[in-house]
Amino acid sequence: MLPLLLVIFFCVLGVLTGIATGLLPGLHVNNIALILLSLSGAIVASFSFLFEYGISQEFILVLICVYIISTSISHTFHDVIPSTFLGAPDEDMALSVLPAHSLLLEGKGYEAVALSAMGSYGAILFCFLLLFPIRFIIGSPLFFYETLREIMLFVLIAISILMIGTEKAKIDDFGKKPPFPSAIGMLFATFVFFLSGVFGIIIFEIPVDSPIGLSSPVLFPALAGLFGTPTLLTSLMTKPVIPKQIIKAPLLDRKTKNSSALSVMTGSLGGILVSIIPGITSATGTILAMNARGESSKRQTIITLSAVNTACAFFVVVVMFIILRSRSGATLAAMELMSVPEWTTLFMPANLSYLLIALLVGGTLSYFLTLKVGKLFARGFANVPYALVIKLTISLIVILVFLFTGIMGILILVIATLIGLLPVEWGVRRSHCMGILLIPIILYFL
Amino acid sequence: MKLKHFSLLFSIGGVLLLYFLSELTTPPLIEIHEMPNYEGKQVTIEGLVIDHRLTKHGGQIITVGGENATATIFVEGNADLEYGDKIQATGEVQKYKDTWELVINDNRFVIILEKWQNLSMPLWQLAENPTKYLGLNVNVTGFIESVSNAYFYLVDIEQKHSLIVFYNLFENLTIYPGQKVSVSGKFTFDEEQFRYQLELCEEKHGIATQVTE
Numbered sequence: 001m002l003p004l005l006l007v008i009f010f011c012v013l014g015v016l017t018g019i020a021t022g023l024l025p026g027l028h029v030n031n032i033a034l035i036l037l038s039l040s041g042a043i044v045a046s047f048s049f050l051f052e053y054g055i056s057q058e059f060i061l062v063l064i065c066v067y068i069i070s071t072s073i074s075h076t077f078h079d080v081i082p083s084t085f086l087g088a089p090d091e092d093m094a095l096s097v098l099p100a101h102s103l104l105l106e107g108k109g110y111e112a113v114a115l116s117a118m119g120s121y122g123a124i125l126f127c128f129l130l131l132f133p134i135r136f137i138i139g140s141p142l143f144f145y146e147t148l149r150e151i152m153l154f155v156l157i158a159i160s161i162l163m164i165g166t167e168k169a170k171i172d173d174f175g176k177k178p179p180f181p182s183a184i185g186m187l188f189a190t191f192v193f194f195l196s197g198v199f200g201i202i203i204f205e206i207p208v209d210s211p212i213g214l215s216s217p218v219l220f221p222a223l224a225g226l227f228g229t230p231t232l233l234t235s236l237m238t239k240p241v242i243p244k245q246i247i248k249a250p251l252l253d254r255k256t257k258n259s260s261a262l263s264v265m266t267g268s269l270g271g272i273l274v275s276i277i278p279g280i281t282s283a284t285g286t287i288l289a290m291n292a293r294g295e296s297s298k299r300q301t302i303i304t305l306s307a308v309n310t311a312c313a314f315f316v317v318v319v320m321f322i323i324l325r326s327r328s329g330a331t332l333a334a335m336e337l338m339s340v341p342e343w344t345t346l347f348m349p350a351n352l353s354y355l356l357i358a359l360l361v362g363g364t365l366s367y368f369l370t371l372k373v374g375k376l377f378a379r380g381f382a383n384v385p386y387a388l389v390i391k392l393t394i395s396l397i398v399i400l401v402f403l404f405t406g407i408m409g410i411l412i413l414v415i416a417t418l419i420g421l422l423p424v425e426w427g428v429r430r431s432h433c434m435g436i437l438l439i440p441i442i443l444y445f446l
Numbered sequence: 447m448k449l450k451h452f453s454l455l456f457s458i459g460g461v462l463l464l465y466f467l468s469e470l471t472t473p474p475l476i477e478i479h480e481m482p483n484y485e486g487k488q489v490t491i492e493g494l495v496i497d498h499r500l501t502k503h504g505g506q507i508i509t510v511g512g513e514n515a516t517a518t519i520f521v522e523g524n525a526d527l528e529y530g531d532k533i534q535a536t537g538e539v540q541k542y543k544d545t546w547e548l549v550i551n552d553n554r555f556v557i558i559l560e561k562w563q564n565l566s567m568p569l570w571q572l573a574e575n576p577t578k579y580l581g582l583n584v585n586v587t588g589f590i591e592s593v594s595n596a597y598f599y600l601v602d603i604e605q606k607h608s609l610i611v612f613y614n615l616f617e618n619l620t621i622y623p624g625q626k627v628s629v630s631g632k633f634t635f636d637e638e639q640f641r642y643q644l645e646l647c648e649e650k651h652g653i654a655t656q657v658t659e
Contacts, residue, residue, distance in 0.1 A: 199461050205468045207488075237449070411467075415460030418453050425450035 014067040018074020030329025065334040070362035072330040076309040077366035080116035099298035107243040113374030119306030122264035124363035127314040153445040169428040192432040197439025208405040221409040225416020226433040245378040267307025275315035279441040283431030478512035523553035530562030530583035573607040585630040
């Protein structure tokens with residue numbers, strides 16, 4: 001009974017941490033995983049009193065993993081709140097940003113949050129149903145992953161082409177006559193993709209060192225710069241006029257319910273693909289899912305996007321036990337911390353069942369907490385000193401980058417931020433920055 | 447200047463800056479005998495694995511040989527190596543008990559450039575510098591001469607050099623004089639007979655036949 005209670009306790013702690021990482025846009029769950037990995041020895045020591053109750057050191061490490069995984073799942077629920085409320089754009093940019101922002105500008109910020117929570121929770125339930133089918137498809141007897149590995153190069157190239165080819169941004173700086181703006185938009189997307197790729201190739205050659213002797217992952221400043229700081233800086237610079245928010249749960253008629261279920265399913269399948277294929281993120285999964293889905297209404301996009309995110313966070317854990325590979329920072333830390341036996345039979349490994357409890361309990365808790373926090377945000381939106389919060393978040397990222405990767409890491413962060421600002425400023429999708437991983441991986445498979 | 451133009455210009459400039467920095471910060475590739483000139487600095491060396499063993503604390507000590515010099519490499523962790531592999535190692539040069547060592551804190555900085563099986567060389571090359579390869583796995587090409595049940599001689603095309611090859615573990619081989627072969631085995635010195643020899647004593651050793659030109 002005690003192990004189960006401890007799993008739930010660490011899960012609740014993780015969910016609460018996930019609220020913090022989710023609400024602070026630049027602070028990613030991978031950073032938390034990284035810090036915990038560095039501190040795992042100290043954490044085990046501080047929980048050594050549990051040894052008297054028959055709890056082993058290995059189980060404490062499993063509890064740290066439960067904490068990390070709960071944080072990651074809670075993060076995917078709560079990150080919609082800052083992207084809706086903090087990343088709110090001014091009118092000029094409204095077309096190029098996420099649909100949640102435009103709902104905020106209509107006074108329906110809470111509805112955006114509620115739809116997102118619904119998409120995420122739907123994905124948890126759908127993924128749970130797919131647990132065994134996916135296990136049999138990816139692992140024995142169908143071994144889909146082995147087949148996929150053989151054609152991985154072509155899959156990655158196809159995904160890259162799809163990402164760039166479906167870019168809809170129009171850039172009219174160099175000519176307004178159609179189809180010039182669309183063509184320039186696509187060319188610019190290609191440019192961002194390749195610039196990120198070259199950046200990725202170079203940074204893997206640069207030695208980074210932590211001034212306090214921590215492990216130094218070069219991707220940390222790079223990803224924080226490409227995807228975290230640009231949003232924060234843009235939020236600082238734009239001063240949107242936000243109307244009074246209406247706090248009302250979304251109304252779902254029969255047709256919308258069916259459509260939402262379809263969005264959850266396609267989004268989840270997109271997320272599952274992301275959890276299997278290396279080098280692509282939820283953003284790519286969303287593009288795949290949206291193309292498969294064929295509908296692009298604001299509300300359905302929010303549901304699909306959230307489903308992709310959460311399904312990916314869910315399935316990276318499961319996939320870790322099937323193909324024995326980590327596809328996220330959280331699972332990378334988990335693989336370092338605990339034993340990950342391959343799931344080959346009908347019965348799942350004990351460690352996976354602990355993490356599944358964390359995913360299910362954490363997901364359910366996160367659903368209700370997201371609605372609660374979303375409501376609080378919508379009500380007290382005007383009273384929060386956002387500029388200060390954002391400045392503090394940027395400072396925190398800079399400090400963490402310095403502590404983990406030193407002065408060279410700061411330089412990488414600055415250059416990554418400049419590259420990350422390109423899609424934000426020119427209106428193309430930010431997922432093209434994933435060239436940072438995709439191009440080096442494609443070169444590896446060549 | 448608008449932020450969009452600023453970010454375009456400076457992102458390209460930044461990537462170029464990083465490229466030049468990476469060129470500058472990449473440790474220099476030096477000869478093994480130059481190590482004393484680089485005390486406390488990061489360098490890269492290359493050489494053949496002459497010896498490798500694990501320490502009690504989970505580390506690994508590798509000895510590599512280059513042109514007329516050998517170096518000791520201390521690695522935290524375990525690099526999967528075999529005698530005769532050509533490796534590249536990047537780490538800090540340190541002096542330990544009067545010998546120069548390359549200290550590496552991560553086994554990812556030990557890269558196998560070529561497995562010994564792929565490092566094929568003609569017999570004359572081995573004959574010119576036998577001490578360099580002594581005790582290592584080598585892959586030598588030449589022609590077969592004087593076949594017996596347990597050994598044969600490997601000669602070069604001009605019959606200038608000759609090396610005895612013991613192959614007693616490989617009974618099902620069909621070899622005949624004049625055949626061009628590539629033999630992988632351990633290059634040793636027989637003190638009683640006072641001669642160098644090639645021994646096929648492990649499973650990974652073998653004889654591959656080649657088409658005579």
